[in-house]
Amino acid sequence: MIHTLTTNPAIDMNIQTSKGELVPDAVNRCQDAVYSPNGKGLNVSFTLAHYGCQSQILGFFGGFTGDYIVEGARKTCSVDPIYVDGITRITVLLRAGQVEYTMPGAGAFVPVEAQQEMLSKVRELEGLECLVTSGSLAPGMEGDFYDELAGVLAEVGADAVFDVSSTHLASLVGKKPLLIKPNDDELRDIFGLDVTDDASALAALEKVHELGAQNILLTMGGRGAYFYNGEHLWRASALPIKPYQTACAGDATLGAFLSVWYENRDAVEDALKRAMATGANAALCPGIGDFARVEEFVAQVQVEQVR
Numbered sequence: 232m233i234h235t236l237t238t239n240p241a242i243d244m245n246i247q248t249s250k251g252e253l254v255p256d257a258v259n260r261c262q263d264a265v266y267s268p269n270g271k272g273l274n275v276s277f278t279l280a281h282y283g284c285q286s287q288i289l290g291f292f293g294g295f296t297g298d299y300i301v302e303g304a305r306k307t308c309s310v311d312p313i314y315v316d317g318i319t320r321i322t323v324l325l326r327a328g329q330v331e332y333t334m335p336g337a338g339a340f341v342p343v344e345a346q347q348e349m350l351s352k353v354r355e356l357e358g359l360e361c362l363v364t365s366g367s368l369a370p371g372m373e374g375d376f377y378d379e380l381a382g383v384l385a386e387v388g389a390d391a392v393f394d395v396s397s398t399h400l401a402s403l404v405g406k407k408p409l410l411i412k413p414n415d416d417e418l419r420d421i422f423g424l425d426v427t428d429d430a431s432a433l434a435a436l437e438k439v440h441e442l443g444a445q446n447i448l449l450t451m452g453g454r455g456a457y458f459y460n461g462e463h464l465w466r467a468s469a470l471p472i473k474p475y476q477t478a479c480a481g482d483a484t485l486g487a488f489l490s491v492w493y494e495n496r497d498a499v500e501d502a503l504k505r506a507m508a509t510g511a512n513a514a515l516c517p518g519i520g521d522f523a524r525v526e527e528f529v530a531q532v533q534v535e536q537v538r
């Protein structure tokens with residue numbers, strides 16, 4: 232079974248300013264608030280659940296916000312939480328007219344003892360085939376937690392998938408994760424690599440593969456995505472949508488991709504079509520979305536094997 236790990240989950244609070252603008256030093260009244268239990272790995276689990284793939288959510292949770300997320304997530308997924316003393320964060324996703332502001336809180340402090348408890352839990356999980364670790368590290372955690380985690384996964388023979396924005400990813404790929412999912416900003420900031428066309432995508436993803444990542448799913452928002460497996464490179468088109476909020480789209484893309492590809496490594500085209508369609512649908516909704524237009528979108532995604 233796939234498990235997901237979110238060290239720093241969040242309630243996503245989507246709001247819109249009533250006047251369609253954000254005015255400094257003024258009272259900006261807001262409307263249409265939507266609250267949802269989120270965090271990057273949870274979003275992957277919710278997406279997997281939508282496609283009938285069972286997964287279990289792991290993470291650190293604290294306070295009333297942590298309880299809200301655990302309770303909410305349990306409506307669709309199994310959750311095995313570790314509780315910490317602080318208060319799990321809220322991410323404010325504010326829309327002011329055409330402008331989107333994403334404001335994640337810092338999150339609850341995770342002491343070393345809780346980190347060790349998580350590593351022991353992972354080591355002892357029954358039926359662990361793959362751990363998807365997503366999102367930022369909670370306060371109190373350092374990049375070496377990922378190294379220890381990768382060590383535990385290697386020890387128990389489980390696959391590692393990382394969708395993390397930490398600069399530590401540059402060395403973590405040396406542990407040969409099954410898959411990483413950077414976006415184009417992360418590829419530039421962490422690996423110093425830019426993608427402007429097929430040739431630069433191939434050069435960049437070959438480089439990251441040489442560093443150790445077995446497979447790379449590169450998401451680029453409105454510019455589509457590439458997938459490289461060390462041998463072949465595929466390009467997938469983006470949907471021409473007007474996003475409501477882009478925050479959860481990458482997680483929906485990853486979850487949808489895994490829901491096909493993890494069990495069938497040859498089904499890259501189908502996996503990419505579902506991934507792009509699901510990501511686009513998520514971008515139209517608050518939270519992870521309603522998956523309502525996925526089938527319609529699948530038919531519109533163009534996937535081409537470019538090498």
Ligand SMILES: O=P(O)(O)OC[C@@]1(O)O[C@H](CO)[C@@H](O)[C@@H]1O
Pocket residue numbers: 239240241242243269270271274322335365366367368396478479480481482
């Ligand atoms: O601080 P992180 O973990 O990078 O990002 C957290 C977050 O913004 O990402 C998710 C969307 O991807 C949201 O559900 C969540 O609030």
